[in-house]
Amino acid sequence: MxxxxxxxxxxxxxxxxxxxxxxxxxxxxxxxxxxxxxxxxxxxxxxxxxxxxxxxxxxxxxxxxxxxxxxxxxxxxxxxxxxxxxxxxxxxxxxxxxxxxxxxxxxxxxxxxxxxxxxxxxxxxxxxxxxxxxxxxxxxxxxxxxxxxxxxxxxxxxxxxxxxxxxxxxxxxxxxxxxxxxxxxxxxxxxxxxxxxxxxGRDDGKHVTKSGGYTLRFDSARALMKLIADMVPAGDQRDMLMVRPFLITLLPQFGPKFLTDSEEVRWHKMELAKPLMEAYWRPGVAHRLKVHERLRLHLVAMQRSDLLLDVVKFVKAKKQAAAVLEKRGTRLYLVYPHFRSRAAGIPDEIYLAEAREARAFEGYREAAANSFLRRAVRKVRRMLRARGFGTAAV
CATH class of the missing domain: 3.90.550.10 (Spore Coat Polysaccharide Biosynthesis Protein SpsA; Chain A)
Structure with a gap:
């Protein structure tokens, strides 16, 4: 020991x-x-x-x-x-x-x-x-x-x-x-x-590790991301592991504290994050996050701190984002700031909730199950037509 x-x-x-x-x-x-x-x-x-x-x-x-x-x-x-x-x-x-x-x-x-x-x-x-x-x-x-x-x-x-x-x-x-x-x-x-x-938790707030400033968190994220990239080939498994440094180490730097940071600190944080986003931010990582997490990191990747501030304010207020259901309930978008704003130019897919998040909303139907059912119905119809039967009963 x-x-x-x-x-x-x-x-x-x-x-x-x-x-x-x-x-x-x-x-x-x-x-x-x-x-x-x-x-x-x-x-x-x-x-x-x-x-x-x-x-x-x-x-x-x-x-x-x-x-x-x-x-x-x-x-x-x-x-x-x-x-x-x-x-x-x-x-x-x-x-x-x-x-x-x-x-x-x-x-x-x-x-x-x-x-x-x-x-x-x-x-x-x-x-x-x-x-x-x-x-x-x-x-x-x-x-x-x-x-x-x-x-x-x-x-x-x-x-x-x-x-x-x-x-x-x-x-x-x-x-x-x-x-x-x-x-x-x-x-x-x-x-x-x-x-x-x-x-x-110590009453005096002291621990073996000294807390240090925000730049140390970027050092930590950089080192962990590099280790993962060096040891795990690009693909699904690497993306799965990259969720951890993005979510636990990097994202908190763009949370409520970002609102009270000076303009200089905000700029510096965006600069520190830029090479990490360019090297490691991938769709396979993004789709494993909740919408507000994905949206904030997308804006960091785009270096849009002006838009990011609006999103952070919304999240800090603990507001429930409105839901927009499309494609017969199989697509659910969460309306965080700048959704479908032409000026912002953020792709719809950034606001698209993955099934695990969308299930909490009434009216949502998982696309995979519906797609399977529709394919099965179409297959039966084709078989019946090929045999000379009508499809009214199907």
Whole structure:
């Protein structure tokens, strides 16, 4: 287990207590704790823990590195176990977490294990905890929406590919590391029926990762998009994975905060996004998003911040877009700002709701089912005509 800690008091006390409470045999554990230049007693707390703990504990005290990547890489360099788990110093584990995760990896031969995460005074990812999965992958589950480092990784996988955290990134470094591990893994397991990890929101707002400015989010998006493009051939699977950086990392930069940004910041954000949109924004990504998400990113790609402001205002107000049904109810358009405006020139297809979004609206009929029915009827009519029968009864 690798614990990176910076100014972690008093949260570190409960974190370490959760390590001591693990039901797995202490002889099967090793803890490598890195104090990243703390001045609040974090280092002393780690040394006291090392002196009393039943499992072997190595404490490294170093000058502050500015982020979680450095301490985690130090820990990886010292790890000797079959698996590694990254525990943030302000979070805590469920008592059976390590025992369950190791058992899951051993049973299924998988290289990464996700244990259910629960937020404490903060939100936590939810969509991937529908059920426990012995073996899954990026394309048949929602694991791409949890890219934090708090997972069990088979150390042989990391060593084989020389995987380390990118210390040049000040945020999103864990997303890059975890996505690569998912892509290289021989299977991923999900434990959904037991809370393995408690993600704790600090009252002081401080965390191991420094928040930094908006430019860091673009750095993170750029790195993750490049990794996906480098490792996954162009096509449906790449588009599926690209949804994650577009939706989670890039789109928030063009949310409500965009309204209060200065003109200079708005311009800079559009400039930072431009090469990413040119390189990676594809119809296969766009059609996987909701209409308002797709519309905002389309306007970013078109570099139309003037039109984008109207859409962001509409979304922020939480208004329900009106629906326009066409083609006998099989096409549903959502009327967000500038719909069918000649001056704006935005294609209708940007406003076209995909079936999963359109189903919520009365009167919508899925085109695929209707098309199949119409084709079947036409086939019957042709057969009857060929045999000399009328079609009045059909």
């Amino acid at each position: 690798i614990i990176g800690a910076y100014e972690a008091m008093p949260y570190l006390v409960e974190c370490l207590a959760s390590v001591e409470a693990q039901t797995i045999d202490p002889a099967r554990m090793e803890v490598i704790a890195i104090d990243d230049g703390s001045t609040d007693g974090t280092g002393e707390c780690l040394e006291e823990f090392a002196a009393r703990a039943a499992m072997p504990v190595t404490v490294v005290r170093q000058q502050n590195s500015g982020g979680p990547s450095g301490p985690r890489n130090v820990g990886l360099g010292k790890a000797t176990g079959r698996y590694v788990f990254f525990l943030d110093a302000d979070d805590r584990l469920g008592p059976e977490a390590l025992e369950r995760m190791v058992a899951m990896a051993d049973k299924n031969g998988t290289d990464v294990v996700l244990g259910r995460v629960e937020g404490v005074n903060r939100t936590a990812p939810k969509s991937m905890w529908g059920k426990t999965l012995d073996r899954t992958d990026l394309y048949t589950s929602n694991i791409k929406f949890t890219l934090s480092a708090q997972k069990l990784f088979r150390r042989a996988l990391l060593d084989e590919h020389g995987m380390r955290f990118d210390e040049s990134l000040w945020t999103g470094e864990d997303a890059l590391f975890t996505m690569e591990a998912y892509l290289r893994a021989d299977g991923v397991s999900v434990i959904a029926d037991y809370t393995c990890y408690y993600l704790v």
